[in-house]
Amino acid sequence: MLDRSIVWRRFTRNRLASAGAVVVLLLVALAALAPWVAPRDPLYIDMDHKFARPGEAGFVLGADELGRDVLSRLLHAGRVSLAVGLITAVIAVLVGSVLGAVAGFYGGAADTLIMRVVDVLLSMPTIFLLLALSAFLKPTMLTITLIIGLNSWMSVARMVRGQVLSLKEQEFVLAARAAGAGARRLILRQLMPNAVAPVLVAATLTVATAILLESSLSYLGHGIQPPTASWGNMLNNAQTYVLYAPWVAVYPGAMISLTVLSFNFAGDGLRDALDPRLGP
């Protein structure tokens, strides 16, 4: 593991990555404070102001087809989209690390089985599989998070497995083994700490993909269900009126793009900052 101050210096020197991290923090803060900063109730229907233009009648970013305030909905939807993204990343990292470590450490049948499951999941088009699963289960915030999480751990598993494989015959691991360390201790104390950097990067990038997946599912009508707003489902029926009320579609999509872009830049910057092959 690199010296923390070096990583910090490298990361902050990367302007796009720092900007990404700052925007992520801002978005998380806004989402957390949504009930207090949102000007209106995001669910309040006001048919008198249906499709109010941005700026009209106090609707800063306009109103949707039911006269609900777009800005308030954006802020509240941010809580849903960010929560789904972050929790998904946690699930992906936990499942991926455990399965990857087991596959790499024990090898044999366990390895074959886990890697075949990875292959199968990686050959199904993600959106198709997620749509089927969300149609079978009742789409709630919990099930959506779970099914995206359980379809996002494969790259983490492959990476952790690779790390464990390349490290498990090295002297420091053999020494610990000779000193009597058990499998659990070897994995948790000797092997996993070496995988922390790539796992951290993968987690950041997983948040980005998870937010994109959730928004696509919700856009297609099989993700977060109305009336709860998510950035994706705010675009759900946008097609039908996108030509005369474009603001209803433009702002939620911009929020998704901004969030995903920030996580991607931060993740990429983190990868470069943690790469020991690059100079200080």
Added chain:
Amino acid sequence: MAVYVVRRLLQAIPLLVGLSFAGFVLLRLAPGGPMAVYAQNPSMSEADMRRIERILGLDRPIHVQYLKWAAGMARGELGYSYRTGRPVGEIIRERVPATLELMGVAYLIAITLGLTTGIVSAVRRHSLFDYAATTGAMVGLSVPTFWFGLLVIIVFAGGLRWIPSGGIATLGAPFSLWDRFIHLIGPASVLGLWMTATWSRYARSSVLEVVGQDYIRTARAKGLRGRTVLLRHTLRNALIPLITLAGLEFRNLFGGALVTETVFSWPGVGRLYLDSLNYQDYAVILGLLLVTSLTVVAGSLLADIGYAAADPRIRLG
């Protein structure tokens, strides 16, 4: 080479078994299952239901059902639509040409544009073009396809009125190539540009990897012209690994196509999939899931074989 192909084909077998197993489990998990349609019919008695279950083989042990189902799949029998009763294979085949048209043109855009951008980016590393291209690719990967599609509709169909806002052809109008082209251009560009991002990133890093090799330095040192080094030494080696990407990207291509088809009301397999979901037509859903997955498997198989044909280190290693 033949040995490699056979070995690679054998490796695909457990994958196919796993896929069919996953498909079958999903079919069982589906709420209501194949009996749901009949259960909705009030004139069906309990005895009728049991009889249909027996005819469909649903009273047999689960492993027998799986083997029977998998054997049918292997013969290309995807079952019958719960909704219309038509063979699933037939329903899917009707939608394939539209999706193939969209994916084919989009893929062509992605590969040509992506490779060009990636190569120029790598050759002129740290130039303004490189920064613009890498940032642009990152934006391309972060913007949701459906939103990008809606923006294209707002600007080019709404504002400028250059293209129609959706569909594959003008309804009721006689077939015309121009009409088809003008309908295709929106969805194909959206899907194509989205995938261009991935291709340019891979092309860039692949070229950069090769540029750092010793043999490139040797080629330069012996006085070869920059052009020769680029075309004969760098690109030839840098582009070979990208054959694998062509196979890997099939999975994303399908996902992107489904979303793009929805935005532009394109009558392909993606729309069929969503419509079937809304009608709970699980036979069609599972059929499509398996057909698309098999295409992904076949795509990566072909790409691996192509890679081995181009690079002897792979087939002999």
